[in-house]
Amino acid sequence: MGNSKTVRFKIKRQASPAAKSYWEEFELPRHSGMNVISSLMEIAGNPVTRDGRTTTPVTYDSNCLEEICGSCAMLINGKARMACSALVDKLDQPIRLEPFSKFPVVRDLAVDRSVLFENLKAVKAWVPIDGSYDLGPGPRLTMQDQEAAYPLSRCISCCCCMEACPQFNEETNFVGAAAISQVRLFNTHPTGSALKRERLSALMGDGGIHECGYAQNCVEVCPKDIPLTRSIAEVGGAVMKQAIGDLFRK
Amino acid sequence: MSATASPSAPFDVDEGVSPLRAGQGHSFLLRRIHSLSGIIPVGAFLVEHFISNAFATRGPGAYAKQVELLSGFPFVVGLELFGIWLPILYHALYGFYIWYRGESNVAEYPWTGNWMYNSQRWTGAIAFFYMVWHTWHLRFSGIHILSHPASAFGKVQLEFQNPLAVAFYALGIFCASWHFAYGLWLFAAKWGITTGDAARRRFGYVCFAVGLLFMLVGAVTMYSFLSTPLQRLEPGVSGAESFVMK
Numbered sequence: 001m002g003n004s005k006t007v008r009f010k011i012k013r014q015a016s017p018a019a020k021s022y023w024e025e026f027e028l029p030r031h032s033g034m035n036v037i038s039s040l041m042e043i044a045g046n047p048v049t050r051d052g053r054t055t056t057p058v059t060y061d062s063n064c065l066e067e068i069c070g071s072c073a074m075l076i077n078g079k080a081r082m083a084c085s086a087l088v089d090k091l092d093q094p095i096r097l098e099p100f101s102k103f104p105v106v107r108d109l110a111v112d113r114s115v116l117f118e119n120l121k122a123v124k125a126w127v128p129i130d131g132s133y134d135l136g137p138g139p140r141l142t143m144q145d146q147e148a149a150y151p152l153s154r155c156i157s158c159c160c161c162m163e164a165c166p167q168f169n170e171e172t173n174f175v176g177a178a179a180i181s182q183v184r185l186f187n188t189h190p191t192g193s194a195l196k197r198e199r200l201s202a203l204m205g206d207g208g209i210h211e212c213g214y215a216q217n218c219v220e221v222c223p224k225d226i227p228l229t230r231s232i233a234e235v236g237g238a239v240m241k242q243a244i245g246d247l248f249r250k
Numbered sequence: 251m252s253a254t255a256s257p258s259a260p261f262d263v264d265e266g267v268s269p270l271r272a273g274q275g276h277s278f279l280l281r282r283i284h285s286l287s288g289i290i291p292v293g294a295f296l297v298e299h300f301i302s303n304a305f306a307t308r309g310p311g312a313y314a315k316q317v318e319l320l321s322g323f324p325f326v327v328g329l330e331l332f333g334i335w336l337p338i339l340y341h342a343l344y345g346f347y348i349w350y351r352g353e354s355n356v357a358e359y360p361w362t363g364n365w366m367y368n369s370q371r372w373t374g375a376i377a378f379f380y381m382v383w384h385t386w387h388l389r390f391s392g393i394h395i396l397s398h399p400a401s402a403f404g405k406v407q408l409e410f411q412n413p414l415a416v417a418f419y420a421l422g423i424f425c426a427s428w429h430f431a432y433g434l435w436l437f438a439a440k441w442g443i444t445t446g447d448a449a450r451r452r453f454g455y456v457c458f459a460v461g462l463l464f465m466l467v468g469a470v471t472m473y474s475f476l477s478t479p480l481q482r483l484e485p486g487v488s489g490a491e492s493f494v495m496k
């Protein structure tokens with residue numbers, strides 16, 4: 001424990017994707033309301049380690065600073081979470097910051113999370129164009145469907161659910177909870193459901209929904225409280241229905 | 251996304267997890283067969299096995315009759331092979347493969363679901379080694395129970411002469427009950443039977459009760475073997491007979 005007037009950080013650094021990682025410690029004056037991103041900003045303003053060496057500023061992703069853009073996800077004291085909403089007062093010291101362990105490191109705390117984008121493309125997580133001319137207003141969502149869909153639409157693509165999932169790794173190449181939940185969102189949409197069959201078929205591929213072992217870490221870490229385990233169960237049921245139906249139809 | 255920093259060594263750069271191979275491959279089929287095999291036939295056999303053995307509570311005579319009934323089934327070896335041994339072998343070997351490919355992280359994320367995820371692997375593995383030992387001793391060596399049902403009770407009792415064996419039976423019953431009960435819950439969640447959070451919680455209580463019931467039935471059955479005076483095996487029958495044919 002540092003003295004209570006200061007805050008200590010242990011940060012895992014890596015200069016380039018191929019470089020070796022190493023740890024550096026920093027100590028900052030404590031003030032009220034500071035969070036991990038504001039601390040990283042202070043370090044960038046004065047990049048000097050705890051033992052007085054000048055170093056490079058720590059690279060990290062961030063944008064909105066209000067847990068809505070999804071860019072600042074990292075491992076904070078070992079757990080996947082958003083750095084901008086991680087209040088320093090509530091964290092054990094020294095605060096350990098590491099890049100996500102299952103995504104390629106770009107530099108320091110910044111990682112390449114494009115696998116989620118690829119997965120969203122693979123499951124066609126969009127509403128297709130239903131005509132090349134004005135068809136008038138689209139079909140309405142029922143109140144119940146709106147209420148089920150809205151929480152799913154809050155996903156910020158932070159990838160916390162994937163980082164924390166024991167099944168998401170280079171052995172399984174599991175698609176992860178976020179993309180499965182987006183399948184549920186777009187299958188609920190009256191126009192989006194035109195691609196329903198294709199989305200469910202996609203999830204039967206290698207790395208698909210069957211790789212989930214239902215450890216439920218995803219729903220625990222999701223910063224937007226998205227009901228991911230419910231989505232996995234619902235989409236899992238729809239996938240099974242389609243798979244069994246296809247045994248007779250195809 | 252293009253990496254920004256120096257283009258030093260392109261090798262040993264971590265590639266990360268690959269994207270979904272939409273609609274490609276056979277892992278879905280193999281994994282769903284694994285999932286289903288846990289219920290049918292392996293789970294169904296487990297239920298039958300616990301019920302049949304519970305006949306021990308009604309004495310050696312009733313137990314012998316139940317063993318006789320089972321061994322009198324037509325195609326009994328075929329039923330055993332395709333209904334029990336091969337499905338268990340598939341479920342177990344693919345289960346180890348699933349375990350190997352997962353990356354346990356309860357140290358970082360010590361939550362109930364994550365502990366249960368791990369417990370499903372450990373109880374499966376312990377049950378597997380227990381079953382290998384148990385079938386070797388009772389089915390594939392010593393007096394042949396299928397052709398000598400009257401000696402079945404005594405054969406189990408002889409097994410129980412060793413306190414370590416009794417302990418291993420208790421552990422095996424505990425792990426199989428746990429694994430089956432949580433397996434029921436997992437199956438219902440994954441196959442979209444219990445989709446709602448409340449439904450999953452409610453079914454969790456049901457599975458908890460099923461697990462307890464199995465452990466209780468197992469314990470009472472074990473007690474019957476331990477508390478009944480040692481039964482003699484049929485005279486004139488020694489071990490080492492053909493174990494396949496009746």
Ligand code: HEM
Nearest residue numbers: 213285288289292293342345346374375378426433434436
């Ligand atoms: C007593 C015999 C057994 C029964 C009745 C049984 C039953 C089940 C059931 C019903 C499931 C749930 C299905 C699912 O999660 O997809 C399951 C899952 C599982 N079983 Fe078994 N099982 C048995 C033996 C074994 C053995 C010997 C192993 C070897 C390690 C094993 C490994 C697994 C694994 C790893 C899972 C979890 C799969 C996942 O998380 O996706 N099981 N089992």
Ligand code: SF4
Nearest residue numbers: 165212213215216218
């Ligand atoms: S339930 Fe568990 S295994 Fe499934 S996606 Fe979530 S964390 Fe991964």
Ligand code: SF4
Nearest residue numbers: 155156158159161222
């Ligand atoms: S589902 Fe939640 S944890 Fe996963 S990417 Fe979306 S917001 Fe992040």
Ligand code: FES
Nearest residue numbers: 065067070072084
């Ligand atoms: S900076 Fe946007 S979520 Fe943290």
